[in-house]
Amino acid sequence: AYTHNNYPAAITLLKKALIKSPTYTDVRAFLGRIYTFSDQIDSAQMAYDMVLKQEPNHLDAINGLYDLY
Secondary structure (H helix, E strand, O other): OOOOOOHHHHHHHHHHHHHHOOOOHHHHHHHHHHHHHOOOHHHHHHHHHHHHHHOOOOHHHHHHHHHHO
């Protein structure tokens, strides 16, 4: 995702990973990051909110929200 700026492909892969492991918060937080880089603000917000609902102190999601806003 970072090297080639191929965010759509990264989003697709991350969504596939979440189908197999929907509670994998690290993957969902990374998806939030990719949405942020893709200027998909609403989707990023939802991803971070889902992570923080499961793990209120998830540092990557908290930092992602900070960067989002």
